[in-house]
Every structure is written in structure tokens, then in C-alpha cells.
Amino acid sequence: MNGVLVDTTALIGRHLLHLRRTPTRILGVTLTPLTMVLVLGYMLNKAISVRGGDYLGYMMAGVGAQVALACVGSIAIGTATSLRNGLVDRFRSLPTSRGAILVAHTVSDLGLAAIGICIASIVGALLGWRPDTGVLSIAAGFGLLLLFTYVMLWFGLLLGLSVRSPEALGALSGLVLVCGSFLSNAFVPLDGLPGWLRVVAEWNPISAVSSACRQLWGGPMSASTGSVVSEHPLPAALVMLAVIAAVTVPLSCRAYHAAEPR
Amino acid sequence: MNAAIEAEGLRKSYSDHHALNGVNLSVAAGTVLGVLGPNGAGKTTTVRILATLARPDSGRAVVAGHDVLREPREVRRRIGLAGQYAAVDEQLTGRENLVLLGTLLRLGKQGARDRAAELLARFELTDAADRLTRTYSGGMRRRLDLAACLVSSPPVVFLDEPTTGLDPSSRATLWRMIRDQVASGVTVLLTTQYLEEADVLADRIAVVDHGVVIAEGTPDELKRKVGAEWLEVTVAHGRDLSAAASALSCVAAMPPREAAGGKSFSVRLPDGMGAVATAATALETAGIEIAGFALRRPSLDDVFLHLTGQEHS
Incomplete structure (x- = not known):
């Protein structure tokens, strides 16, 4: 067990060196959410009204979720690239636990996401975002966002191992970002959506995570429709994340185990 | 004689073609087998199976005394693999690449550092050790790749087309370095498209085509076959x-x-x-x-x- 820890630490060190040498990766996962904060939270803040509070308070949860979505593409492309240049083969030919390799990759990208969420939150605070539910509750909100990010990173890993083409993944990651952000209540309350789409968006895990964060941060909520997800967003979000992780983690490990270069 | 690598009836199909149609190989400990064949003959697939990266559809293989299917981890402890692409991390320096591998191979912090310095010196990379490997020339990358597969001093080494794409002088340097390894008792399975390379480096040569070994012997025996x-x-x-x-x-x-x-x-x-x-x-x-x-x-x-x-x- 101790050995696995040494491996994981060494591999995290590798990813941190990468980050130090290409700090622009932080931009990759922060740029879109930051733009959303500035455009929606500042420029259009007064133009969008939500029940029970300020729009900035509503959207900050969505911004956090969007950082997580941006990480999906980033880790997927990284994985596909290292499959292509033979590095994955080198690591797989070592007696190192393959779990350590994947955990190190996801944990270090989680650090990247944390930086992104911090930057977005600071800019939000500068624009007047003031969650007021107490330190514990606010921290719990950030904790939930990080948990969501971590699960999304495993999803991204699986995507990268399955799709394999960095070019295709570049296009897909844009799709994940846009669909994830707008087929959910991350930025816009679901009230105005057509009926069937509203159900889809409501059961989107991103909606559950965003709603739960709003609840924890005391932001304005979407109107409840009486469904389980809108009544109890936090437990719903936790269950959904557990289910997604239960699928993506073993599938990623299996895909990595069997990875053949194409 | 003790075989360090033994493969029997390896078969592997991909969805669209048969990559291997029953490959048999045997490499005596401390010798070099050159696997010679054109592109697509099955050389890389063979290496991937022997290095536990791919599973054969049927057949068995024992590497360094352990079955590749039943004890892949034990095999991985005893092999070094230099694949077709020089698989070095471009965003790390040469030294960082080797230290990382040393750590993963449980040499300990200081042990990994010492081993890295030793290998960098042996492969004439000391001057470039602290440069990012993306600034390395093709020959330097291959040398680092070769160093990387020797970090744990494995008794068995797989080299998949180690000099493809190199200029003649880098190739000669790499040959010399591979021969030094062989002299220290390592068993090497080397694939190549270059007949000259097999002739210079290998004790025995297996010629593969369409996923089977079509001839096997010392370079001299093979030449005598032709006339x-x-x-x-x-x-x-x-x-x-x-x-x-x-x-x-x-x-x-x-x-x-x-x-x-x-x-x-x-x-x-x-x-x-x-x-x-x-x-x-x-x-x-x-x-x-x-x-x-x-x-x-x-x-x-x-x-x-x-x-x-x-x-x-």
C-alpha cells in the first residue's frame, strides 16, 4: 500500500511539473467560466432577474460546475495524446499499479480545477458575490464542486481512452461544455424551458450540483417542481455522482488496462 | 541453454486482420534475437504481447521465467521496453524522466537520482540532462529512451525498431550502446527493418512475415540458405x-x-x-x-x- 502511495506521489509530481511548464493550461479550464462571470454576472447582471435574489448569486454555482466541465476536455485530450506518443505503453510496462497512474492524473487535474474555481470565485467576490451562510456551509459548497469535478475527471479519462483522437476530443469537449452548461439550471432557471426538455435538464446531474451549491451558499433557487431533485438537490447530487463514479472508474481502469495504440 | 524468452504459437487477430498466425520464438539468456520483417509483419504485436501490453488470442509465452498471461507483474519487474516512438515525457528534462522512472521502480529517492546520473553519463546525455526533452534531437531522444528502459537493470530488454528514422551516425552510436548492454549479460529481443542492424547486433535472427516466423538461425546460417x-x-x-x-x-x-x-x-x-x-x-x-x-x-x-x-x- 505504501508503495502505491509513493508511486502516486511521484506521478502527481510529474503532472505538477507539467503545470509549472505550461501554466496556460489553467487558462484552458478557467477562461470560459471567467468569461461567464464577467458577461453574465457583470454586464448582464441587471438584465436577468431570478426569483429571490441577485443573479450573480444564482450563477456562481453554475460557474463552478462549468470549471469541472472544462476539465473533461482537458484531461481527455491529455490522455489521448499520451496514448499516441507511447508514454502510456512505457508506464504500462512498469510494475507500477495502473490505478496509481490514473489516480495521479485525476488528482493533479483536480488541483488545476481548484485553482480555476478559486480564480472564478475571487472575480465573483470582486463583482459583489457574497455567500452568507457561514464558513462551514460555504466550504461544503466548494467541497461538493470539487467532488463533482473529480467525478467529471474520471468521465473525461474514459472519454479520452475511448475516443483516442485529440482532434475529435477537441470538438467533443466544446460540446460537453456548452450542453452541460445550458441543458441544466447552471446559468438559467428552468422555468422557461419546454416541458420535456425541462425534465431532461432537471435530472441533469449538473443541475442537481448547481442547485445544491446554491442551497449551501444561500443563493436564489429555481422554483421547485416538486420532483425529488428539485426538493432535495444535495442528496440527489451525491447519489448521481456516486452512480457516475461507479460506472466511469471501473470502465476507465479497464480501458487503460487494454489500451492498444491505434 | 536457458531460454530468457520463450513463445509458443502466439496468435492475435484484430477486427480487420490476423496480426499473428502462430509465432514461435526462443531466445537464450544473454543473447540477442533480431526479429526482422517488413512493416505489418507482426513484429510490434509480438513485442507487445511479450511485454504484457497486449494479450494473445492463443498461445503462451514465458519471459524471464514468468508467464506473461498469469504473472504479468512479475514479468514487468524484469523487463525494459523501448517502443517504436521514443516514449519520453517531453515536458520533463532528461534527468526528471529517469528519476521519475527510478522512483516508480522503487529505487528510493537517492537511489533514483544516482541511477539517473549514472545512465545519463553512460548514454552521453549529461550535458543535456537538465534540458526539456522536447529540445532533444532524435538521436538523443532514442538514447534517453534506451536509458529509460534500463533504469531497473532488467535482465530482458525489448527494443522495437530502436533506430528507425535516425541518421547513420546516431544509429552507429546507438548500436554501440546496445552492444555495451549485451556485453553486460542482458537478453535482448530487437525488432528491425534494417538487415544491417540485425546483422550487426543479433546472435540469431528470426525473419517474420504475415504473422509467422519464416526462417530462423544465425546470420551466417541464413545467408548460407540463400546460397x-x-x-x-x-x-x-x-x-x-x-x-x-x-x-x-x-x-x-x-x-x-x-x-x-x-x-x-x-x-x-x-x-x-x-x-x-x-x-x-x-x-x-x-x-x-x-x-x-x-x-x-x-x-x-x-x-x-x-x-x-x-x-x-
């Missing part, structure tokens, strides 16, 4: 050609064969230096002015083309 030595004679004046040919007909094993240009021909000689001396004396006695007199052994190119039936390509 004995040829004597190439070039006369100074074209008019002497037939006189020279008839002078040699007494020593030749087969009738002389005239080459293009009208001034040279080749005869197949029976084995041994005696035949060469007799031939030289016969030409001397006939008083023919000779411009060229050379003994030519079949090259591995001849072997390869002969075996794969692509003589006319």
Missing part, C-alpha cells in the same frame, strides 16, 4: 571476358553468370579459401588483365528477399 559465396570478376578489357570465364570454369561450381556492362561476371565457388586461390591462379596463368576480383557473400537483403518471395520488387 554459397560468389566470386565477382571484372576484366580490364571486354574482349577478355569469355577467356576469363572459361579459365574459371574448372573451379566454378556452376556456369559463370555474366553481369550487365559486358566486363564482369560472377561464378559460384565451392566453400573455402582454396577455391579462391585456385581461381586467382587460373586467371593469372591465362594472362588476363583483371580490374576487379571480389568475393561476395549474400547479404541479409538477399536472404530477406529470397524468403519473402519479393525478389522482383
Whole structure:
């Protein structure tokens, strides 16, 4: 067990060196959410009204979720690239636990996401975002966002191992970002959506995570429709994340185990 | 003799083709087997199976005393793999690459650092050790890749086309370094498309084509399969050609064969230096002015083309 820890630490060190040498990766996962904060939270803040509070308070949860979505593409492309240049083969030919390799990759990208969420939150605070539910509750909100990010990173890993083409993944990651952000209540309350789409968006895990964060941060909520997800967003979000992780983690490990270069 | 690598009946199909159709290989400990074949012959698939990166559909293989399917981890502890692409992390320096591998191979912090310094020196990379590997030349990357697969001093090393794409001088450097490793007792399985490379490095050669081993033996044995030595004679004046040919007909094993240009021909000689001396004396006695007199052994190119039936390509 101790050995696995040494491996994981060494591999995290590798990813941190990468980050130090290409700090622009932080931009990759922060740029879109930051733009959303500035455009929606500042420029259009007064133009969008939500029940029970300020729009900035509503959207900050969505911004956090969007950082997580941006990480999906980033880790997927990284994985596909290292499959292509033979590095994955080198690591797989070592007696190192393959779990350590994947955990190190996801944990270090989680650090990247944390930086992104911090930057977005600071800019939000500068624009007047003031969650007021107490330190514990606010921290719990950030904790939930990080948990969501971590699960999304495993999803991204699986995507990268399955799709394999960095070019295709570049296009897909844009799709994940846009669909994830707008087929959910991350930025816009679901009230105005057509009926069937509203159900889809409501059961989107991103909606559950965003709603739960709003609840924890005391932001304005979407109107409840009486469904389980809108009544109890936090437990719903936790269950959904557990289910997604239960699928993506073993599938990623299996895909990595069997990875053949194409 | 103890086999360090033993494969029996390896088969592997991908959705669209049969990559391996029953590969048998055996490499004695401390020797080099060159696996020679054209692109798509199954060389890389064989290496991937032996290095536990891919599972065969059927067949079995034992590497360094452990079954690749049943004890892949034990095999991984005892092998080094340098794949077709120099698999180095471009965003790390040469030293960081080796230290990372040393740590993963449980050499300990200091142990990994010492081993990295030692390998960098041995592969003449000390000056470039602290530069990012993306600034390395192709030859330097290959050297680092070779160093990387030796971090744990594995008894068995797989080199998949180690010099593909290198210029001749980098290739010669790499050959020298591979030979140094072999001298220290490592068993090497090397795939290559270069006959010269197999000839220089390998003790034995397995020629593969369409997923099967079509010939196996020492370089000399394979050359002998294609035929004995040829004597190439070039006369100074074209008019002497037939006189020279008839002078040699007494020593030749087969009738002389005239080459293009009208001034040279080749005869197949029976084995041994005696035949060469007799031939030289016969030409001397006939008083023919000779411009060229050379003994030519079949090259591995001849072997390869002969075996794969692509003589006319």
C-alpha cells in the first residue's frame, strides 16, 4: 500500500511539473467560466432577474460546475495524446499499479480545477458575490464542486481512452461544455424551458450540483417542481455522482488496462 | 541453454486482420534475437504481447521465467521496453524522466537520482540532462529512451525498431550502446527493418512475415540458405571476358553468370579459401588483365528477399 502511495506521489509530481511548464493550461479550464462571470454576472447582471435574489448569486454555482466541465476536455485530450506518443505503453510496462497512474492524473487535474474555481470565485467576490451562510456551509459548497469535478475527471479519462483522437476530443469537449452548461439550471432557471426538455435538464446531474451549491451558499433557487431533485438537490447530487463514479472508474481502469495504440 | 524468452504459437487477430498466425520464438539468456520483417509483419504485436501490453488470442509465452498471461507483474519487474516512438515525457528534462522512472521502480529517492546520473553519463546525455526533452534531437531522444528502459537493470530488454528514422551516425552510436548492454549479460529481443542492424547486433535472427516466423538461425546460417559465396570478376578489357570465364570454369561450381556492362561476371565457388586461390591462379596463368576480383557473400537483403518471395520488387 505504501508503495502505491509513493508511486502516486511521484506521478502527481510529474503532472505538477507539467503545470509549472505550461501554466496556460489553467487558462484552458478557467477562461470560459471567467468569461461567464464577467458577461453574465457583470454586464448582464441587471438584465436577468431570478426569483429571490441577485443573479450573480444564482450563477456562481453554475460557474463552478462549468470549471469541472472544462476539465473533461482537458484531461481527455491529455490522455489521448499520451496514448499516441507511447508514454502510456512505457508506464504500462512498469510494475507500477495502473490505478496509481490514473489516480495521479485525476488528482493533479483536480488541483488545476481548484485553482480555476478559486480564480472564478475571487472575480465573483470582486463583482459583489457574497455567500452568507457561514464558513462551514460555504466550504461544503466548494467541497461538493470539487467532488463533482473529480467525478467529471474520471468521465473525461474514459472519454479520452475511448475516443483516442485529440482532434475529435477537441470538438467533443466544446460540446460537453456548452450542453452541460445550458441543458441544466447552471446559468438559467428552468422555468422557461419546454416541458420535456425541462425534465431532461432537471435530472441533469449538473443541475442537481448547481442547485445544491446554491442551497449551501444561500443563493436564489429555481422554483421547485416538486420532483425529488428539485426538493432535495444535495442528496440527489451525491447519489448521481456516486452512480457516475461507479460506472466511469471501473470502465476507465479497464480501458487503460487494454489500451492498444491505434 | 536457458531460454530468457520463450513463445509458443502466439496468435492475435484484430477486427480487420490476423496480426499473428502462430509465432514461435526462443531466445537464450544473454543473447540477442533480431526479429526482422517488413512493416505489418507482426513484429510490434509480438513485442507487445511479450511485454504484457497486449494479450494473445492463443498461445503462451514465458519471459524471464514468468508467464506473461498469469504473472504479468512479475514479468514487468524484469523487463525494459523501448517502443517504436521514443516514449519520453517531453515536458520533463532528461534527468526528471529517469528519476521519475527510478522512483516508480522503487529505487528510493537517492537511489533514483544516482541511477539517473549514472545512465545519463553512460548514454552521453549529461550535458543535456537538465534540458526539456522536447529540445532533444532524435538521436538523443532514442538514447534517453534506451536509458529509460534500463533504469531497473532488467535482465530482458525489448527494443522495437530502436533506430528507425535516425541518421547513420546516431544509429552507429546507438548500436554501440546496445552492444555495451549485451556485453553486460542482458537478453535482448530487437525488432528491425534494417538487415544491417540485425546483422550487426543479433546472435540469431528470426525473419517474420504475415504473422509467422519464416526462417530462423544465425546470420551466417541464413545467408548460407540463400546460397554459397560468389566470386565477382571484372576484366580490364571486354574482349577478355569469355577467356576469363572459361579459365574459371574448372573451379566454378556452376556456369559463370555474366553481369550487365559486358566486363564482369560472377561464378559460384565451392566453400573455402582454396577455391579462391585456385581461381586467382587460373586467371593469372591465362594472362588476363583483371580490374576487379571480389568475393561476395549474400547479404541479409538477399536472404530477406529470397524468403519473402519479393525478389522482383
